[in-house]
Amino acid sequence: MKICDLPAYSIADLVRTRQISAVEVLEKTLERVQSVDGRPGEVDASEAQSEEDLNRIHAFTLVTEEHARTKAEKIDQMVKAGEDPGPLAGVPYTAKDIFTVKGIPATAGSKILSNYVAPYTSTVVERMDEVGAVMIGKVNLDEFTYGSSSESSAFKPVPRNPWDTSRVTGGSSGGSAAAVAAGEGAISLGTDTGGSIRHPASFCGVVGLKPTYGRVSRYGLIAFGSSLDCPGPLARNVTDIALALKAIAGQDPRDNTAAMVPVPDYLAELEKDIRGLRIGLSEEFFRVTYFDTNTVELKENPIDEEIHSAILSVAGFLAQLGADIVIDVPLPYTKYGVPTYFVISRVEASSNLLRYDGVKYGYRTEEPFTDLRELYRTTRGEAFGVEPKLRMLMGIYLSAAQFDKGYYQQALKARALIRSDFDTIFDPKGKYRLDALLTPTTPSTAFPIGSVYGDSVIMQYSDQLTATTNHAGIPGLSIPVGFDKEGLPIGAQFLGPDYSEGLLLRLGRAFEKLTENEDWRKERPPLLSDNE
Numbered sequence: 001m002k003i004c005d006l007p008a009y010s011i012a013d014l015v016r017t018r019q020i021s022a023v024e025v026l027e028k029t030l031e032r033v034q035s036v037d038g039r040p041g042e043v044d045a046s047e048a049q050s051e052e053d054l055n056r057i058h059a060f061t062l063v064t065e066e067h068a069r070t071k072a073e074k075i076d077q078m079v080k081a082g083e084d085p086g087p088l089a090g091v092p093y094t095a096k097d098i099f100t101v102k103g104i105p106a107t108a109g110s111k112i113l114s115n116y117v118a119p120y121t122s123t124v125v126e127r128m129d130e131v132g133a134v135m136i137g138k139v140n141l142d143e144f145t146y147g148s149s150s151e152s153s154a155f156k157p158v159p160r161n162p163w164d165t166s167r168v169t170g171g172s173s174g175g176s177a178a179a180v181a182a183g184e185g186a187i188s189l190g191t192d193t194g195g196s197i198r199h200p201a202s203f204c205g206v207v208g209l210k211p212t213y214g215r216v217s218r219y220g221l222i223a224f225g226s227s228l229d230c231p232g233p234l235a236r237n238v239t240d241i242a243l244a245l246k247a248i249a250g251q252d253p254r255d256n257t258a259a260m261v262p263v264p265d266y267l268a269e270l271e272k273d274i275r276g277l278r279i280g281l282s283e284e285f286f287r288v289t290y291f292d293t294n295t296v297e298l299k300e301n302p303i304d305e306e307i308h309s310a311i312l313s314v315a316g317f318l319a320q321l322g323a324d325i326v327i328d329v330p331l332p333y334t335k336y337g338v339p340t341y342f343v344i345s346r347v348e349a350s351s352n353l354l355r356y357d358g359v360k361y362g363y364r365t366e367e368p369f370t371d372l373r374e375l376y377r378t379t380r381g382e383a384f385g386v387e388p389k390l391r392m393l394m395g396i397y398l399s400a401a402q403f404d405k406g407y408y409q410q411a412l413k414a415r416a417l418i419r420s421d422f423d424t425i426f427d428p429k430g431k432y433r434l435d436a437l438l439t440p441t442t443p444s445t446a447f448p449i450g451s452v453y454g455d456s457v458i459m460q461y462s463d464q465l466t467a468t469t470n471h472a473g474i475p476g477l478s479i480p481v482g483f484d485k486e487g488l489p490i491g492a493q494f495l496g497p498d499y500s501e502g503l504l505l506r507l508g509r510a511f512e513k514l515t516e517n518e519d520w521r522k523e524r525p526p527l528l529s530d531n532e
Contacts, residue, residue: 003028005528008091008186008240012132015090018079022072022090022134029092029136033063033184036162036527041140041155043114048157055165055527058157059179061097063137064104068092071134086132087243093128093187094179096172097138097155098145099231100220101125108222109143109153112356112363112383122220123255124189124231124248131247136185139175145191145224146349146387148199148462149452150174154385160449161204162525163488167446170200176234177204181525187235187244191221193228194341195441195466198478201234202441202491205480205525207508208234209241210466212498213473214259216245217252225348226257228341228470238479238508242266245501261499269502270509275322277435277507279494280329280425281315285439289335290461298335303443303465306484311440314481314492317514318438318507329425329432333417337468338461340418343398343411344471350395353388356380419472426497436500436507440465441478441491469495477504479511482520 003011003025014020038056039045040063048054075085100106100118107113125135140159142152149168150159159174161167162182169178173190177200180188190197192210201208209232216231223229233244246266252258286308292299302308315325358364358379365378384392398407425432442462452462469476478493494504515521 002032002183004032004092004183006186007237008088008235008243011091011186012087012089015075016079016084022075023069025090026068026072026092026134026136029185030063030065032182033060033136036182037184039157041153041157043111043154045156048160053157057160057162057165057178057182057184057527059094059139059159059175059182059184060137061107061109061140061155061175062105064135067104068134068136071129075132075134086130088128088247089132091133091187092136092185093133093189094137094139094176094185095125095135095189096141096176096191098141098191098222099125099189100222101135104138106222107155108145109141109155110383110385110388111154112380114154114363116362120220123217123252125220127248128189128244133187133247139179139188141175142172143385143387144222144349144353145172145193145196146391147171148195150200151449152385152387158449161446162527163205164446164486165527166448167488168203168449170203170442170446172196173208173234174200177201177206177208180204180206180234180236182527187233187240189248190232190234191224192230192232192470193224194345194470195463197232197234198441198466198476198491198493199463201478202480203446203489205489206234206236207238207241207480208232208478209245209501210469210476211245211249211501212259212475214257215249215261215475215499215501217255217258219252219255223352225345226352227348228345230470238505238512239267239270241477242270242505264502266502266505269506272506273322274318274507274510277323277503278326278433279315279318279323279507280326280432280434280437281311282329282331282334282437282439284331284334285465288443288461288464291339303440304445304484307440307443307445307490310481310490311438311492314511315438317511321510321514326432326434329434329437331421331425331468333414333421334464334468336414337418337471338464340411340414340471341463341467343407344415346391346395347399347408348395349391350399353392415471418468422472422474422495422497435496435503437495439493439495441493442466445484445486445488445490466493474498475501475504477501477508479508481511483523
């Protein structure tokens with residue numbers, strides 16, 4: 001196994017014991033990026049067309065080689081001096097291009113921020129730096145995180161799935177998931193607003209964690225929906241997720257929404273027994289409810305049968321380990337997760353986008369203008385893509401005084417009902433007394449590039465199984481559990497009550513250990529074999 005394919009915990013151990021240098025790890029990782037990634041995303045560049053482009057990942061918007069080399073050399077100096085650089089010493093990682101890093105561009109995948117260089121560093125990046133991790137670059141995403149496929153980025157080419165480069169990576173943390181799956185960094189930092197960590201983790205066959213809202217600071221995160229956004233890690237195994245979460249979680253005086261709750265030792269919880277834990281299954285998560293615009297009624301479609309079977313198989317494995325499987329758990333308000341998300345996220349997105357006006361920072365039109373209003377209109381017209389424009393218009397409409405009670409206030413009530421669903425099933429004195437809920441992460445595996453993009457409604461419904469978690473504020477962990485008949489990864493997620501990340505990680509780790517010798521665990525993205 002090549003160095004860049006090793007788990008983060010193995011890399012850190014090798015660096016700290018001087019069996020390999022952080023610089024060597026960096027060099028090998030940069031070689032992998034050079035081998036499989038292709039040209040990084042750029043504004044006004046062409047989409048992938050040549051055979052070479054079509055068979056590359058295109059996860060990055062920027063490779064920060066100089067920044068990474070300085071950090072790696074510092075770690076090696078610390079090791080040589082007998083100092084401990086931290087539990088992630090020398091581990092290469094990427095950051096979704098929604099996080100600020102001082103002196104480095106932070107584009108949010110949008111033309112309107114294409115020339116913006118951040119004057120400060122986000123808390124999560126600071127904390128990864130403190131434990132010795134080495135940021136090797138920024139990775140691509142849906143513009144301002146608006147999407148579920150990473151196709152809406154203004155930086156072309158958009159990311160492609162390492163398991164089948166004709167397929168999407170999922171979104172909006174698509175570049176993060178693709179980079180991790182392809183060995184372009186052991187860990188990536190993403191964000192989850194309606195499933196944007198777990199969705200691409202499922203599509204790309206990696207592990208992704210959406211923490212409890214407030215568990216990880218949002219300082220330095222370019223906001224989408226401020227009441228929904230959650231930074232979190234993606235990695236190829238549960239142990240690396242535990243290490244990363246331990247590093248980035250905790251109170252932050254610069255973020256009033258960061259919880260003042262002690263951070264446990266997630267690694268210490270990983271190997272604990274799961275015997276006696278109550279794991280629920282809900283039929284609500286085995287179908288997608290959507291609004292049919294032709295018949296003006298709600299309709300239901302079952303999720304892919306292969307995914308349904310895979311989730312039942314996971315439940316069987318957990319039962320072998322002594323977990324109690326509880327079936328027919330009712331979550332009646334799950335079907336309203338996407339409509340509720342449509343309203344709340346658009347109102348919050350519209351508010352957050354108002355700061356991009358061509359005056360203070362970022363892109364400004366070169367066209368002549370006669371007044372400030374014209375400057376705003378022309379700049380935004382040129383620099384925002386379709387998705388930001390749609391969300392601004394819808395957010396303004398939904399929050400207007402004459403519609404506020406009909407839409408936004410109703411959405412807030414629906415959000416409270418969704419939260420009450422989870423409170424009921426996780427109540428330790430209630431009927432179900434669940435420790436966790438087991439569900440599919442997505443209703444399908446990765447769909448072809450271009451097959452859904454352009455239809456915001458259909459795209460949004462791919463998040464139905466994840467969006468309720470963000471409304472409730474609870475944590476969710478997506479893990480790979482096999483492949484469908486086309487060789488595309490299938491993901492399962494564990495959901496739990498507030499601050500139950502340690503328990504979810506324990507469940508994920510138990511499944512990893514029990515299935516470590518399964519044939520599907522030996523599979524690697526075809527692209528890696530073709531280029532090495």
